[in-house]
Structure formats: C-alpha cells, structure tokens
Amino acid sequence: MSYFSYPAAVLPASAETLRAEVREFLAVELKDRGPLERAQSWMGFDADFSRKMGARGWIAMTWPRAYGGHESTALDRYVVLEEMLAAGAPVAAHWIADRQSGPLLLRYGSETQRQKILPRISAGECFFCIGMSEPNSGSDLAAARTRAEPAEGGYRVTGTKLWTTYAHHAHYMILLARTEPGERREGLSQFVVDLATPGITIRPVLDISGAHHFNEVHFEDVFLPADSIVGQPGDGWKQVMGELAFERSGPERFLSSFELLKALVRVLSEDPSDMAREQVGRLMAHLVVLRRLSTSVAGMLQAGQDPQFEAAVVKDLGALFEQEIPEIARRLVGCEPSLESQDRFLNVLAYTTLAAPSFSLRGGTREILRGIIARGLGLR
Amino acid sequence: MDDVNGIVAETATRLLRDHIEHRLLVDAEAGALPGSLWNAVEEAGLTHAMIPELAGGVGLDGVVAANLVRLLGYHAAPLPLAETMLAARLLAEAGLVPPCGPLTVAAAGGGSGLALRRTSDGWHLSGKAERVPWGRVAGALAVVGDVGGERVVALAATADCTVARGTNLALEPRDTLTFDLRLSPAQVAPASVGTRELKLMGAALRSLALAGALDRVLELTAGYVGERVQFGRTLSKFQAVQQSMAVLAGQVAAAGGAADLAAEALAGSLSFPRIAAAKIRSGEAAGIAAGIAHQLHGAMGFSHEHVLHFYTKRLWAWREEFGGEAEWSRALGAQALRQDADSLWPFVTAA
Numbered sequence A: 001m002s003y004f005s006y007p008a009a010v011l012p013a014s015a016e017t018l019r020a021e022v023r024e025f026l027a028v029e030l031k032d033r034g035p036l037e038r039a040q041s042w043m044g045f046d047a048d049f050s051r052k053m054g055a056r057g058w059i060a061m062t063w064p065r066a067y068g069g070h071e072s073t074a075l076d077r078y079v080v081l082e083e084m085l086a087a088g089a090p091v092a093a094h095w096i097a098d099r100q101s102g103p104l105l106l107r108y109g110s111e112t113q114r115q116k117i118l119p120r121i122s123a124g125e126c127f128f129c130i131g132m133s134e135p136n137s138g139s140d141l142a143a144a145r146t147r148a149e150p151a152e153g154g155y156r157v158t159g160t161k162l163w164t165t166y167a168h169h170a171h172y173m174i175l176l177a178r179t180e181p182g183e184r185r186e187g188l189s190q191f192v193v194d195l196a197t198p199g200i201t202i203r204p205v206l207d208i209s210g211a212h213h214f215n216e217v218h219f220e221d222v223f224l225p226a227d228s229i230v231g232q233p234g235d236g237w238k239q240v241m242g243e244l245a246f247e248r249s250g251p252e253r254f255l256s257s258f259e260l261l262k263a264l265v266r267v268l269s270e271d272p273s274d275m276a277r278e279q280v281g282r283l284m285a286h287l288v289v290l291r292r293l294s295t296s297v298a299g300m301l302q303a304g305q306d307p308q309f310e311a312a313v314v315k316d317l318g319a320l321f322e323q324e325i326p327e328i329a330r331r332l333v334g335c336e337p338s339l340e341s342q343d344r345f346l347n348v349l350a351y352t353t354l355a356a357p358s359f360s361l362r363g364g365t366r367e368i369l370r371g372i373i374a375r376g377l378g379l380r
Numbered sequence B: 001m002d003d004v005n006g007i008v009a010e011t012a013t014r015l016l017r018d019h020i021e022h023r024l025l026v027d028a029e030a031g032a033l034p035g036s037l038w039n040a041v042e043e044a045g046l047t048h049a050m051i052p053e054l055a056g057g058v059g060l061d062g063v064v065a066a067n068l069v070r071l072l073g074y075h076a077a078p079l080p081l082a083e084t085m086l087a088a089r090l091l092a093e094a095g096l097v098p099p100c101g102p103l104t105v106a107a108a109g110g111g112s113g114l115a116l117r118r119t120s121d122g123w124h125l126s127g128k129a130e131r132v133p134w135g136r137v138a139g140a141l142a143v144v145g146d147v148g149g150e151r152v153v154a155l156a157a158t159a160d161c162t163v164a165r166g167t168n169l170a171l172e173p174r175d176t177l178t179f180d181l182r183l184s185p186a187q188v189a190p191a192s193v194g195t196r197e198l199k200l201m202g203a204a205l206r207s208l209a210l211a212g213a214l215d216r217v218l219e220l221t222a223g224y225v226g227e228r229v230q231f232g233r234t235l236s237k238f239q240a241v242q243q244s245m246a247v248l249a250g251q252v253a254a255a256g257g258a259a260d261l262a263a264e265a266l267a268g269s270l271s272f273p274r275i276a277a278a279k280i281r282s283g284e285a286a287g288i289a290a291g292i293a294h295q296l297h298g299a300m301g302f303s304h305e306h307v308l309h310f311y312t313k314r315l316w317a318w319r320e321e322f323g324g325e326a327e328w329s330r331a332l333g334a335q336a337l338r339q340d341a342d343s344l345w346p347f348v349t350a351a
Ligand SMILES: Cc1cc2nc3c(=O)[nH]c(=O)nc-3n(C[C@H](O)[C@H](O)[C@H](O)COP(=O)(O)OP(=O)(O)OC[C@H]3O[C@@H](n4cnc5c(N)ncnc54)[C@H](O)[C@@H]3O)c2cc1C
Pocket: A129, A130, A131, A132, A133, A134, A137, A138, A139, A140, A162, A163, A164, A165, A166, A214, A358, A361, A362, A363, A364, A365, A366, A367, A368
C-alpha cells in the first residue's frame, strides 16, 4: 500500500537518560557560544570540542569496541546528534569522520587501516574530508577524472578535488579516483589519503559569505602506498553510493536552520500576531513530523536495513524546511538581515539566508535526490 | 493478541477491497449508505475496533485500530465507520452500551450550537449539531458535552431529530441535526473526555484518513504515468514527471509520518502537539499532492469517469474537518511561542 515505509522507532529508555546528560554537558560547554556561532550548525569547527565529545564517548558510538567504538545503538547516537544540532554545537571537526568515513573504513577498510585510524576518530583527534567532487564532476560523480595510476608499491595520483569541506583542517581525505582508464562507474576506487603526503596542495575557496570552509585540493603526482586503497580496486562506485546513504540520513538534514527558528520564536514571543502563531505552528508541525521520519530511518539502520529511498525523501523534505525558515522569518519580522547589526536575530537571519542555498546542494542536490526517489517509485 | 490484530486488519482489507468498486463510489455520492458493505463491516466487528479491552472491547491494539481509518481513507470507503468506531469507544468508555448500526459524534457546549442540560428527572438535549458526519444515516450519536465544568457523554437517538442535509466537497453527508430530546439518567454518563478531546480525536481520525487517501493517490498516479504514452514514451520516462512524482511521494511520506503520530496519540494520551502536528502536516500534504496528481493525470483525471476525484475531493474535504491547518497551526504556534526560545527544542522532543 505504501511505497516507502517508516516504521515507528521507539527510542530506548537509555536514550532519554543520555539526552539529559548531553543537555547538561552542552549547557556548560556552550555557555559562551553566541547565536551567530550556533547558527553555523554542523559547519561550526572546534577541535577542542570534538576532543571533549570523544572523551565523553559520543563519537563512534555504534562502532565495535575493538576499534574504539562504544557499541551503543543507532538511536542513542541519533539522540546525541540531534541534541548537538539543536544546541548549535561546533561538531564539524569530527562530523564527517563519525558519519561516513569511519563507517566506510569499518565496512571496507583493511584491518591495518581500522586499527590505525578508527580509535583516533573515536577520541575526537582525527578529522576527515570528502574528496568526491571535481571541477567537472559534481552530480555526475562517475565523470571523476582524478587518476590513481598503479605504480611500484602503490599508486601515483594526479588531479583536482573541489568543494572539499575543511580539507585545511583534516588529517585524511577519502579520495575517489580512477584506477582504470575509461569513462564511467567501472574503474573508480577509494583511498584513504594522509593529507600531509608530499605533492598535495590545499587552496581555499571562499563561499558566498566570504568564509573559508571549502577548498580546492590539488594532487600532483602524489605517491600513495598500496595499502591506502579502501576495499577492492574498481569498487569505488559501489562504496561511494553506500557512503552517501549515511550522508543523507541524519538529523543534520533538517536542523541546519534551527538556531534561526529559535531566534525567531524569541523575537515573536513578545507579542505574537495570529499570523506569527500560524506560521510558527506550521513550522513546528513540519519539524515534529520530520523528526518522526528521521528517527524511523535511524531505527531502520539499527535493524540493518537499507533505507536509501526513505533517507532521500527525508533529506529532500528537510532541505525544503530548512530553506523556508529564513524566508518565513523575514516576512514575519519585516526586517533587513544584517551581519553587522548589534541585533542577534538579524545576524542569525543574515547568516542563514546566505547559507540556505547550500542545503539543497551538499550531499546530493534536490534534483538528484528526486531522481533517486523516482527510482524508488519504480519509474526509472 | 497479535492474531486478533492481524485478523482484523486482514478482514478489513478484504471486505473493503471486495465491496468497493467504481459503481459503489458513484452511488455513494447520492448520499446513501452502501448497505451490504455496512452489514459486512459490522458483522466483522469492525465498529467496535476502538473499544479498549477494559471497556469490553476485543483487545485490539489501539494503533492497529487507528490504522483501520487509514485503510478506510485508502479505499475512500463511503461509510461512517471511523465515526462509529469513535462513538462506540466514547460510549463504552463511559459505561454506556453502543447500539448497533451506524453511529456518529457531536459536541455539546464548548461553543457548539448544541446544549445538554440537567433537568429534574434526567437530561435535555437541544439545539443544532452542525455538519454532523453521516448524521442522516446514524441511528444515534455519542454527544460529548462540557456541562458546567462536568464532562459527560450522552447516547442520543436520532429518531426524533430533524435533519437538514448537507455534504462536504466529496459529497459525503455532513448534516445539521436539530434536537429537542429528553434523555433518561441512564443515557448520560460522566466521561473522561470533553469537547476539546473530541476535536482532537476527530482531527486524528481525519489525519489518518488523509494519509490513506494520499497512499492511494500516489499509487494511482504512479500507475497512470507508467501507462500513459506520449511522444512515444510512458510519461514516467520524462524527467519533469519523475521530479513531480518525487515531490508527491515526499508529501505522502510526510502525511504517513503524521498519521503515525496521530495513531499513537489516539491510542494513548491524546497529545495535543502530536495531533495538531499531524493534522497540519497531512492537511498541507493533501493540497500539494492533489495538485500534482491532477496535473499528472491530465484531462482524464478531471473526468467524473476516472476514480481520482473520489480521493482528491476527500483530501480537500477532510483537511478542513475537525480544524484545518490554519486553526491547528495557530493553536500549536501559540503554545510554541509561550516557551522561551531555549525550551523550544525540549518542546519538540517531548511532542
Ligand atoms: C557547502 C557545500 C559543501 C560541500 N562539501 C563537499 C565536500 O566536502 N566534498 C565533496 O566532494 N563535495 C562537496 N560539495 C559538493 C557537492 O557535493 C556538489 O555541489 C553537488 O554534488 C552538486 O554538484 P555541482 O555543484 O557540481 O552541481 P552540478 O552537478 O553541476 O548541478 C548543477 C545543477 O544542475 C542540476 N543537475 C545536475 N545533473 C542533473 C540531472 N542529471 N538531472 C537534473 N538536474 C541535474 C543539479 O541538481 C543542480 O541543480 C559541497 C557543496 C557545498 C555547496
């Protein structure tokens, strides 16, 4: 009867105890963090904060103990993530490693890679970036041109990765490169690349707000030892698709504008009009339902299922929601967003307005997600 | 008890599938009850599905019972079954015996045109109950009353009331019933719910029905674009069509999530934020989905001959009943705006 199903995921009792602990931790740690910093959501970078989270056992939560993990459930992890995001905690440093690079290594990495890297991710000391996009390969990842030529004892890599978030702070990149000539999906492989390797140049690319978080990463005949390949040569495409499923399923896909929603409620609550009540109520309804769908996806991951279509739906709906918030906020308050004003609401509105276009680009564009959903409907 | 749950859900699916065909939906637009279908669902015990075990029910899981309403929406079932299930639950929970046959619900007090008063020897029900679902075919109503700070449920027979017929957009009966009726003390009992809760329950039922109709609308539309050929290809092969279908599927998924919240609230504590969120979200999904479905069906879906309108008209009707999006949004927003901003997130996680 339903094309996509979202079975109820009941958060375990342990999750609520955990929620209280996380809130207590955040109340102390984020005491001095202002709204504009919080508005960065999961783009906020703070290596010290990540180390503290590691010490609390809130990174690598679901991984095996043997690799520094904590063997707790996907739903416990979900609670930690959503609390971090709702509070605007600076989680960017470890976010990518915890969300996708670590799980990728757990699944496909060699024993040596796992032993060497995973416990450090768990400790909040080892950060990753994603080397998928290139100047001529965005949505069409199979068009990747970066070459990894087999060479004595390893590979020699030449090419350019683009839009690489926090490459300038990361220790490693998961690199998608072509190990066999050809055009398409075959012949792509993934590597774990130590960014200190000679021949790698990282140049800043500023975003529309003038901020530096993404980069161009150039590889000039870089030697990678044979044991830096992840999984089997030629399996890159398959692995990337699995990785993207992790990238698309979490609460970060609808909470990016939550700080603005909070700021809006703060402004409106003094003397709410009927229109304000109606719009805020509608946004709350969307949020409650998105959270319901998203926890269900976490529950399916916990049960070992592959909810790739369900996750794509949540990300698509989530991006619409995140992008709507600044538009609704400006209409309700009738103001000019400003980064230089003394008014914190105007600052947060300005930041979120500028960030919003990325919400339906990063992690797979709206059109690509909808193509995936259409496939789930059996149309293609 | 799992077998009871399975059997009931299966029976309902089978009965609805076997009885509801195009002709029956067309005939139902004239406002009559499809008698043999009604008899079948009543014989199968579905009318009592929402009665809790403690109140004499068969012990069906509350969420399973609620999901029967989603199934009714999926089939556009032209029956007051959701209303009868609710009325039976309200009566049974108050210790009254639900009569056989179709039942429906109405509120007395709490701003309605209907008043319930104590008299020297019992009760008196008077005034107008407006837009009562299926009022003309119901043998009796469960009237939920807020009477001077007291919450009661009354079993009011319709035999002596006058009926002014009305319909919603889907031509389902929504009648105005005028009462001037004496009730014995045995027909009125203290209740644990009042008019506010009745509205919550009604909204939850409509959310579920909307989600069911939306499931069907998605299925019909996916089927249509997979068959209709233009420019030498099925419509489903055009990217513009695929993108619209994905939006439709997203709205249907959201309404499904909303309905799950509604089902749990209906089976549990009648949580206001959950039911409000459910009605708001499923109502919004209804409008978007109906628009896309009609667009993709072309002129065929605009004809009375095609089945699509049985579902889309219900979407447009049900999203307004027991409070539309604007009303519930204002109420939920008012509550959210009473939080200080730092309590907003705890408000969300508690919902
Ligand atoms: C803030 C941010 C951070 C990012 N971080 C990283 C990172 O760390 N690592 C990394 O590898 N990448 C990163 N990206 C890149 C991101 O993955 C790409 O932007 C995304 O995959 C889209 O590629 P593109 O920008 O080249 O757009 P294009 O693929 O050129 O697409 C442009 C437009 O055309 C549409 N389009 C493309 N193909 C089709 C099609 N077949 N059918 C219909 N429409 C289509 C797209 O949906 C889009 O609307 C980041 C991007 C942003 C905005």
